[in-house]
Amino acid sequence: MFGQEKYERFLHRRPHTGRFYDRHHWTRRRFMELVGTGITASFLPQRGWASDLDVIETAAVTTQNRAKNVIYILFNGGMTHVDTFDLKVYNGVTPATFAPTMIGEINWPMGLMPKLANHLPKMAIVRSIRAWAAVHELARRWQQIGRNPAAVLGDMAPHIGSVVALEKGGDRLPTQVFPTFLSVTNDVSSQGYFPATTAPFKVNAGATTLPNTTSTFGQARFEQAYAGLHLLEDKLRISSPYSSKMEDLDDFYAQAKALMYNPAVTQAFTLSATDRARYGNTRFGNSCLLAQQILQSNKGTRFIQLDIGGWDMHSNIYAANALPARTAELDSAVSELLADLESTGLLNDTLVLMMGEFGRTVNNVNAAGGRDHHLQQFCVFAGAGIRGGRAIGSTDATGNNVATSGWSRGRTIRVEDVEATIYSALGIDWTTVRYDDPLKRGFEYVPFGKADVYGPINELWA
Secondary structure (H helix, E strand, O other): OOOHHHHHHHHHHOOOOOOOEOOOOOOHHHHHHHHHOOOOHHHOOOHHHOOOOOOEEOOOOOOOOOOOEEEEEEEOOOOOOOOOOOOOOOOOOOOHHHOEEEEOOEEEEOOOOHHHHOOHHHEEEEEEEEOOOOOHHHHHHHHHHOOOOOOOOHHHOOOHHHHHHHHHHHHOOOOOOOOOEEEOOOOOOOOOOOOHHHOOEEOOOOOOOOOOOOOOOOHHHHHHHHHHHHHHHHHHHOOOOOOHHHHHHHHHHHHHHOOOOOHHHHHHHOOOHHHHHHOOOOHHHHHHHHHHHHHHHOOOOOEEEEEEOOOOOOEOOOOOOOHHHHHHHHHHHHHHHHHHHHHHOHHHHEEEEEEEOOEEOOOOOOOOEOOOEEOEEEEEEEOOOOOOOEEEOEEOOOOOOEEEOOOOOOOOEOHHHHHHHHHHHOOOOOOOEEOOOOOOOOEEOOOOOOOOOOOOOHHHHO
């Protein structure tokens, strides 16, 4: 679907209430139309209820299929776009210490992020993005599930990483025992109605290694106890007469068991003091280091979510412990991450993206010297063949609204388009509709994907 005007008309007809399922609306007129064509009332149960229905439908689109892995970095709190990745210089407001510097076509805050400046040739900044909501939790979850979480069935929607885990789980080798979806933060959405094996495996990058992977009474007794557990419960867990949840639980236990007494776990999850210092020796720096080591181990993890908070700066945004401190933490960690991924060749196969919940108000700061919530935002992409050193789309002189979209659809970019971009980069058909959901009415990977309302930002590779 192309063009802002056409898109706005669509939104007017189909407001984004975040309906998890596309519930076709039956009217008296529609009923009479069907009767008039000779279709009986037996047609009324909709397609999702048909016993012979294929589980999956797609529009069979062409994907980019350039990435094997994704590192998804969320800026919790809503990073100011006009002071960072969409820098606007306001006379008497923007601190001189930001040292705005033109690097190619990008005006860059050299005083805030000097190390990342060296990696701009790898990064493409999408500036024509608008958030749906300026509320932290709502916008944060919307990003992770690609639809409105406040809708009636929003809790059943799986995380993007869970979709990746489901789609790519079949590619795993017997030696790849790490979870497909790993989250180095507790602030992550769940797998929704998907199996437990697609859930985010939550770890703490502050630990010296992955905890609880050994037993206090030793490996031999642990193996004996685990075998005894199966002896007692296999009749309930395998081909369970009760429900698939029992088998789901067995898969979950098996996944956890594979991490026990495993030297690969110790190696991948142990962060050296030297590397910690190189990444900035912060929680976020350790998260980036861990992500790099997990992918380097090649043990099955394909999607990693990280976050860095502290961007909700309603007051004193330019104080030393506010924006300058947060950007310094980001600068050290991500610059080292990109450098290490490039040096090992992993950057060619890994899509790295960074995105906030929303942006912040523009022009003058508020009475408290801060910036408030604002729908305009950005997303940074790198790796997986992305053509960097440029911006896609632009905002007006103050950064308040989208000026040019910068892509073929000719409209404002939304979170759903970012979601489709992730799937396309991994070779996943974003138009997929699954009919294995609890109500059998169809879960769309990307809402309205088959109608071509949302789609990938292919200009990233152009």
